[in-house]
Amino acid sequence: MKTLKHLDITYACKYTLIMSSVTMNDVATELGVSRASVSYALNGRARERGVSRQLEKRILRTAQEMGYRPSRLAQSLVRKRSNTIGLVLPDMSASYGPALTESLETAARASGYQVLLSHHGNDLDRFRETIQTMLGWQVDGLVIVPMAGRDLSEVIKITENLPAPTTMVERDIGAAQSHLITCDAEVAMRMSIEHLLELGHKRIGLIDGARELIESQVREDSYRATLRRAGFEFDPALLFAPSLTDTPQQEAAFIDQLLDMPKRPTAVIAISGTRAVSIYRACLRRGLTIPDDLSVVAITGTTFDDFSKVQFTSALLTYGEVGKAAFELLKNDIENGRTPPRRILTSPQWVAGQSTAVIRDT
Numbered sequence: 001m002k003t004l005k006h007l008d009i010t011y012a013c014k015y016t017l018i019m020s021s022v023t024m025n026d027v028a029t030e031l032g033v034s035r036a037s038v039s040y041a042l043n044g045r046a047r048e049r050g051v052s053r054q055l056e057k058r059i060l061r062t063a064q065e066m067g068y069r070p071s072r073l074a075q076s077l078v079r080k081r082s083n084t085i086g087l088v089l090p091d092m093s094a095s096y097g098p099a100l101t102e103s104l105e106t107a108a109r110a111s112g113y114q115v116l117l118s119h120h121g122n123d124l125d126r127f128r129e130t131i132q133t134m135l136g137w138q139v140d141g142l143v144i145v146p147m148a149g150r151d152l153s154e155v156i157k158i159t160e161n162l163p164a165p166t167t168m169v170e171r172d173i174g175a176a177q178s179h180l181i182t183c184d185a186e187v188a189m190r191m192s193i194e195h196l197l198e199l200g201h202k203r204i205g206l207i208d209g210a211r212e213l214i215e216s217q218v219r220e221d222s223y224r225a226t227l228r229r230a231g232f233e234f235d236p237a238l239l240f241a242p243s244l245t246d247t248p249q250q251e252a253a254f255i256d257q258l259l260d261m262p263k264r265p266t267a268v269i270a271i272s273g274t275r276a277v278s279i280y281r282a283c284l285r286r287g288l289t290i291p292d293d294l295s296v297v298a299i300t301g302t303t304f305d306d307f308s309k310v311q312f313t314s315a316l317l318t319y320g321e322v323g324k325a326a327f328e329l330l331k332n333d334i335e336n337g338r339t340p341p342r343r344i345l346t347s348p349q350w351v352a353g354q355s356t357a358v359i360r361d362t
Contacts, residue, residue, distance in 0.1 A: 022068045031062055038063070085330060086134035086164075087117045088127075088144045096170060096301040096319040103323030104143060111331060113140070122147045128158050141165040141330035143323075146173045148213060148244055165333035167326045170319075172214040177341060179329050183301075183317035184345040185215040189222035189269070191350055192297045192315050196267045197230050200359040201295060203238065205258050205265035207251070207275045211241040219271065219299075238265055251275070255282045259294070266359050267295040276300065276312050276355075291357035298355075299348070313353035321346045 024042065028035045033055065040049040041059040051059075085108050089097055105115045116139060120127040127147045134142060141164050146155050148171060156175050159166065167179040196204050206223050209216040220241060224234045240254040258265060259282055270276040276298035283290055290296055290310055298312040301319045325344055333339055 022063075022066045024068075027059065027063050027066060027068055030066065031058060033059070042068075082138045082140055083113050084137065084139045085113050085115050085327065086131075086137070086139035086142045087115050088130055088134065088142065089117070089119050090122050090145055090147060091119050094145075094301075096317065096322075099301055099319040100145075100169065100323045103320040104327050105323075107324045107327040111327075113327075113331070120147055124154060124158075127155070131158060131162070135162070135164060139164055140334045141167070143167050143169055143326045143330065144178075145170045146175075148210060152212075165330050165338055167329050169322050169326055174214065179326075179342050179344070181322050181325050181329070181344045181346070182215065183319070183322065183348055185218040186222045187345075188299045188315040188317065188348040189219045190226050191348065192269050192299060193223060193226040193230075195313070195350075196269075196295060196297065196356065197226075199267075199295065199356060201265075201267040202232055203235070203263070203265040203267070205238040205268040206240070207255065207268065207270045207279070208239065208241040209271045210244045210246075212244050216241060216271075223269075237261070252278060252282075255279055259283065259286060259288070265294070267297070267356070269297045269299065271299050273298055273300040273312075280310055290355050292360070295356040295359075310355050311353040312351075313356040314351040315348040316351045317348055318346050 024035050024038045027042075028038045031038075036049075037046075037051050037055065038059050040046050040051050041056045042063060046053070046056040085104070087101060087104055089101070092098070092101075101115070101117065108115050116134060116137060118130045118134065120130045124147065131142065131144070142162065144159065144166060146159065146168055152173050155173055159168070159173075159175055160177055162178075166177075167181060168175060169181050172180055172182060193204065204227070206220070208219055208223075211217065211220075220239070223239070227234055238258070240251065240258070242251055242254075255278055258268070268279055270279055276296055279294075279296055280290060283294055288294055296310075296312060298314045299317065300312075300314055301317045325346065329342065329344075
């Protein structure tokens with residue numbers, strides 16, 4: 001006669017072996033009930049379909065013990081949705097990558113969606129292939145950081161008339177058929193300039209992003225306009241707006257040139273945490289200190305929590321908000337039908353750090 005312990009082990013082994021392929025039919029056979037009853041119970045429709053509460057509990061308990069897992073493929077065929085969102089990034093080295101990914105995934109999971117992540121490496125062919133691969137996986141929607149190509153018309157062409165709702169983030173490529181959510185570049189620049197002006201700075205340098213990018217043009221326009229409103233002339237020698245073809249060495253050379261001017265700037269605004277750190281290192285080589293000899297503001301998505309030497313004063317770009325807003329737009333389009341493209345700008349958060357100070361010598 002088999003002992004209870006032996007029976008328990010046999011039962012456990014039986015369902016461990018078939019756990020990965022347990023179906024509704026298996027659950028129905030185990031209980032001696034119809035497959036329809038199992039389906040209604042597992043899909044939360046027991047009450048409306050006349051399945052008793054007692055039977056519902058038995059079905060749910062048995063399904064759990066047998067290791068039943070709902071098939072996402074089957075569900076997607078029934079619902080005509082995969083409950084997945086595709087996120088396409090240039091790469092994960094960008095400062096905004098972790099915050100954007102985490103916020104999008106958190107919002108998606110709270111609503112029963114999963115996020116598929118891929119990278120295009122800022123290569124046009126790979127950008128096209130990545131999007132088509134995502135669509136091949138039947139994603140319900142796409143969140144795309146478009147590549148910073150020299151020919152934006154090709155990038156726009158790839159993203160036109162996509163069968164899935166799409167939201168562009170971070171980079172404005174002027175696409176007319178997609179939503180756009182990004183941090184407000186004009187506001188970030190204006191608040192950075194105004195902060196430095198309040199501290200008495202007049203010669204303020206700017207290490208900007210690539211001039212081909214729309215957001216870089218917005219920042220430069222804001223830089224010029226804010227200085228002009230304060231009564232200061234724009235000095236082109238204090239502005240570095242590289243081309244997409246420029247190298248990091250050329251950017252480093254400009255920072256050196258800026259700091260070696262006979263009348264160097266008293267403050268510099270750096271677009272990205274990487275550029276702020278480059279300025280810090282260039283100052284170290286010259287025996288200059290931040291903020292005593294040079295004030296620095298970073299417009300970035302990085303908080304510099306682990307950068308022990310300087311806690312940069314920053315216009316912090318709120319990519320957590322971008323990711324959440326991007327998902328909400330897509331979810332609405334997926335579940336209720338597409339809406340006209342929207343342009344949403346999130347407000348930067350001002351972070352008072354240790355890298356700016358009142359100017360000592362005017």
